[in-house]
Amino acid sequence: MLRRWTRHALLSLLVLIVVASTAVWVIEIYPRREPHPPLRLAQGTLALQHARIYTAPGAPPIADGTILIRDGLIAAVGPQVAVPPDATVVPCNSCVVTAGFWNAHVHFTERKWSLAEWKSAATLNSQLADMFLSRGFTTVIDLASNPADTLSIRRRIERGELSGPCIYTAGTALYPPHGAPFYLREALPWWTVALLPQPATSEAARRIVHRNLGSGADLTKLFTGSWIERGRVLPMQMDIARVAVEESHLNGRLVFAHPSNLAGTRVAVESGVDVLAHAADDTRGIDAVLLSTAIHNNMAMIPTLKMFSMTVTKDSHYMDPIHAEVRQFHQLGGQLLFGTDVGYMTDYSTEGEFAELGKSGLDWQDILAMLTTNPAARMGVSNQKGTITSGKLADLTILSADPSQDLANFARVQAVVRSGKVVWRR
Ligand SMILES: [Zn+2]
Numbered sequence: 001m002l003r004r005w006t007r008h009a010l011l012s013l014l015v016l017i018v019v020a021s022t023a024v025w026v027i028e029i030y031p032r033r034e035p036h037p038p039l040r041l042a043q044g045t046l047a048l049q050h051a052r053i054y055t056a057p058g059a060p061p062i063a064d065g066t067i068l069i070r071d072g073l074i075a076a077v078g079p080q081v082a083v084p085p086d087a088t089v090v091p092c093n094s095c096v097v098t099a100g101f102w103n104a105h106v107h108f109t110e111r112k113w114s115l116a117e118w119k120s121a122a123t124l125n126s127q128l129a130d131m132f133l134s135r136g137f138t139t140v141i142d143l144a145s146n147p148a149d150t151l152s153i154r155r156r157i158e159r160g161e162l163s164g165p166c167i168y169t170a171g172t173a174l175y176p177p178h179g180a181p182f183y184l185r186e187a188l189p190w191w192t193v194a195l196l197p198q199p200a201t202s203e204a205a206r207r208i209v210h211r212n213l214g215s216g217a218d219l220t221k222l223f224t225g226s227w228i229e230r231g232r233v234l235p236m237q238m239d240i241a242r243v244a245v246e247e248s249h250l251n252g253r254l255v256f257a258h259p260s261n262l263a264g265t266r267v268a269v270e271s272g273v274d275v276l277a278h279a280a281d282d283t284r285g286i287d288a289v290l291l292s293t294a295i296h297n298n299m300a301m302i303p304t305l306k307m308f309s310m311t312v313t314k315d316s317h318y319m320d321p322i323h324a325e326v327r328q329f330h331q332l333g334g335q336l337l338f339g340t341d342v343g344y345m346t347d348y349s350t351e352g353e354f355a356e357l358g359k360s361g362l363d364w365q366d367i368l369a370m371l372t373t374n375p376a377a378r379m380g381v382s383n384q385k386g387t388i389t390s391g392k393l394a395d396l397t398i399l400s401a402d403p404s405q406d407l408a409n410f411a412r413v414q415a416v417v418r419s420g421k422v423v424w425r426r
Contacts, residue, residue, distance in 0.1 A: 027115065027148065028148050029148075030117065031116070031117035031148040031149070031151060031152035032147060032148055032151045032152070032215065032216060033155070034151075034155050035147075035151045035154075035155075035215065035216025036216065037154065037155045037158035037159060038158065039158065039166070039393075039419065040158050040159070040160055040419060041071055041072025041073070041393075041419050041420055042071070042072050042394075042419055042420035042421035043071055043072070043420075044070075044071070044088065044420070045068070045069065045070050045071075045075075045084060045086055045087040045088065046068075046069040046087060046088050046089075046090055046394070046417070046420060046422070047066060047067070047068050047069070047081075047083045047087040047088070047089050047090065048066065048067040048069075048089075048090045048092050048095075048097060048396070048398070049066045049083065049089060049092065050064055050065075050066075050092060050093075050094065051064075051065055051066070051067065051092050051094075051095050051096065051097045051398075052064070052065075052094070052095070052096045052097070052402065053065045053067065053077060053096075053097045053098075053388060054096070054097070054098045054368065054388075055077060055099075055387055055388040055389065056099070056372075056373060056386075056387040056388070056389075057365045057366075057368040057369040057372065057373055058365055058369075059387075061404075062077070062078065062079055063079075064079060065077065065078055065079050065081070066078065066079075066080075066081040066083060067081075067097060067388060067394075067396065068081050068083060068087070069394040069417070069420045070420075071420060072393065072394055072419045072420030072421075073390075073391060073392065073393060073394055073420065074388060074389060074390050074391065074392050074393070074394050075390060076390050077388050077389070077390060090398075090415065090417070090422060091415075092398060092414075092415075095398050095399060095400060095414055095415075096398070096399040096400075096401065096402050096403070096409075097388065097396055097397070097398050097399070098368060098371070098372060098388070098396070098397050098399070098403075099372040099373075099376075099385065099386055099387050099388050099395060099396065099397070100136070100137070100138025100139060100372070100385065100395030100396055100397050100416070100417070100418065101135070101136040101137050101138060101139075101338070101371040101372065101397045101410075102137065102138075102139045102140065102141070102337070102338060102371060102372065102375035102376070103132065103135070103137045103139075103140045103141070103165075103338060103339055103340055103342070104140075104141045104275075104302050104337040104338060104339040104375050104378075105141065105143050105277055105278075105302045105304055105337075105339025105340060105341045106131075106132075106140045106141065106142055106143070106339070106340070106341070106342050106343050107142060107143065107144065107145050107341070107342070107343025107344050108142055108145035108146070108149050108150045108153060108343055109144075109145050109146070109343050109344070110343055110346065112127055113127070113145070113146075113149045113150075113153070114146070114149060115149070116148075116149040116150075116152045116153050116156075117148070117149075117152040121156070121161055121162055124153065124156070124162050124164075125162055125163055125164075128153075128157075128162060128163065128164035128165070129163070129424055130348060131342055131343075131348050132164065132165045133163065133164065133165065133416050133423055133424035134413060134416075134424060134426070135348060135349075135350050135411070135413060136350075136371075136397035136399070136410070136411075136413040136416060137165050137416075138165050138166060138395040138396075138397065138416060138417075138418045138423075139165055139166040139167075139168070139375070139385065139395065140165045140166070140167055140168070141167075141168045141169075141170075141219070141256075141339070141375070141379075142167055142168065142169040142170060142343075143170050143173070143221050143256055143277050144170045144171070144172055144173035144221045145169065145343070146172075147169065147171045147172065147215065147216055147217065150167065150169045150171075151169070151216050153167065154167045154169070163418075163423040163424065164423070165418065166395075166418070168218040168219060168379065169216070169217055169218055169219075170212075170217055170218070170219050170220060170221035170256060171212040171213070171215065171216065171217030172196070172197055172212055172217075173196070173197070173221040173222065173223060173258075174197050174198070174199060174205060174208060174209070174220070174221070174222050174223065174236075174244055175196055175197065175198045175223045175226055175236075176198065176223065176226055176234050176235065176236045176237065176240075177198045177199070177200045178198065178228070178234075179198055179223060179226040179228055179234045179236070180193050180196050180198070180226070180228070181223070181226050181227045181228065182227060182228060182229050182230060183227070184196070197212075199240055199244075201240070202239045202240050202242070202243035203243075205240045205241075205243050205244045205247075206243050206244070206246075206247045208244075209243075209244050209247040209248055209251075210247055210251075213248065213251050213253055217253075218253065219248070219253050219254045219255065219256060220244060220245075220247075220248040220253060220254070220255045220256070221255075221256045221257070221258070221277065222236060222241055222244055222245075222255060222256070222257045222258070222268075222273065223236060223257070223258045223264075224236045224241055224257040224258065224259055224264045224265075224267040224268040224271070224273065225258065225259045225260030225261050225263055225264015225265070225267065225268075225280070226258065226260065226264075227260055233260045233261045233263060233264055233282065235263040235264050235266075235267050236264075236267050238267055238270060238271060241257075241267050241268070241271035241273070242270075242271045242272070244271075245271045245272045245273060246272075249272070254274040254275060254378070254379070255272070255273045255274050255275070256273070256274065256275045256276075256277045256302075257273040257275070257276060257277060258277050258278060259276050259277075259278065259280045260278075260280055260281065260282060261280050261281075261282035261283075261284070261285075262280065262282070262284060262285035262286055262290075264280065265280045265286055265290065265294070266290070268294075268299070269290065269293055269294045269297060269299065272297065273299065274298070274299060274300065274378070275299065275300045275301070275302065275337065275378065276294070276299065276300070276301040276302065277302055277304075277339070278302060278303070278304045278307075278308075278341070279301060279303045279304065279305070279308075279322050279325050279326050279329075280322075280325065281308050281312065281318075281322055283321040283322060283324070283325050286325055288328060288332065291325075291328055291329050291332055291334065292332055294329075294334065295329070295332050295333055295334040299334070300334065300335040300336065300337055300374070300378055301326070301329050301334055301335070301336055301337070302336070302337045302338070302339035303322075303326045303336065303339075303356075303357065303360065304339055304340060304341045304353075305319075305322065305323070305326065305353060305356035305357065305359075305360065306340060306345075306352040306353040306355075306356050307340065307341040307344065307345050308322055309352070309356060310345060310347060310352070311344075311345065319356075323356070323359050323360045324360075326357075326360040326362075327360045327361045330360065330361065330362060330366065331361075335374050335377075335378065336362070336366070336369075336370045336374065337370055337374050337375045337378060338353070338367065338370040338371045338374075338375070340353050349411065350410065350411045351408050351410075351411040354367060354407040354408060354410050354411060355407060355408070357370075357407070358407050364403045364404050364407055364410075365404075367403070367407065367410065368403065368410075371397075371410070372385075372386045372387065373386040373387060374386075393419055393420075394417055394418075394419060394420040395417065395418050395419065396416070396417040397413060397416055398413070398414045398415040398416065398417070399412050399413060399414060400412045400413075400414040400426075413426065414426050
């Protein structure tokens, strides 16, 4: 009797182990195969005619020009470009064309992206269009999500199964010990929060960064200052941040940091972080000296102003100092990148961010650089992206109105071309 019971228990255990391993493989391992799919270029010839073309921020516009695209690359651009008879003409009635926009701060963390490997192309295409393509984004930087979802979406886009932007990803972020932000603790189940990497030693941080980059991440994201409670920031220990930065740089990868306040910004600046993923929203003590040091260390900033005004408060006592910080960073010569933190924010419209950037004293040419040349330079791909230049990738954002007349026109997207293919049209 006892023997039969033991045999039964062993059999049940075995079944349980097989089921659990299969589930882990299906949910977590299989979706991460092929983390760096090759870029897919569309074949054929496309032409955009009678367009107002802003080839680069600061360059004189081409008032009535043509862009010729061949096999995914820009073949020619100018006022007089011959269009071969076999070219597909993209409709453009007095449209305005710029290089494809970048959103340097996004997340694939909303529930609708989970188990992306097993979601239909139709579902994911409409989500990708809503969040990115319809806003003009041809390249996005994911600053931490579940890699099983992000890597799967990226693979399916580059395999041609989905229409979406080029995705860079930070994989999973690193937090201080007991340093998960309160808004994540409120949104995620406790076991997910417990699994977030929170290294207590610099060697643990090095291992995590190494493993994260090795399993498909393109960059590192650190919470150098984490809002662990409303009104309370926990900074990352300097030696841990330094080693995480050192390990990333040894692998030729950039580090983005969430600073939150003075202490978090100091850790980012002194540890050698490359990009502030937000302006610090508690600006007390952040002065020209610290910002100059950051700029001298070649650090860039993603303001994410609309996110602060939407998720904290529009109160001018809160927003005015953040606008002033961004203005000062810009005036001192710091490089700004456009980013909205969509995914954390469920409102995907970009118009509000353009308006907020205007309040920080940025003009349309500054913002065009934030959307195109600055992120391309920061990610080391200026030879392929950022301007409308023959030989570069045909990533184009087609607007129905001119952003030099009104910043809100950056949000009036008519169509998007990525790697020579029209991937979205209004
Ligand atoms: Zn974020």
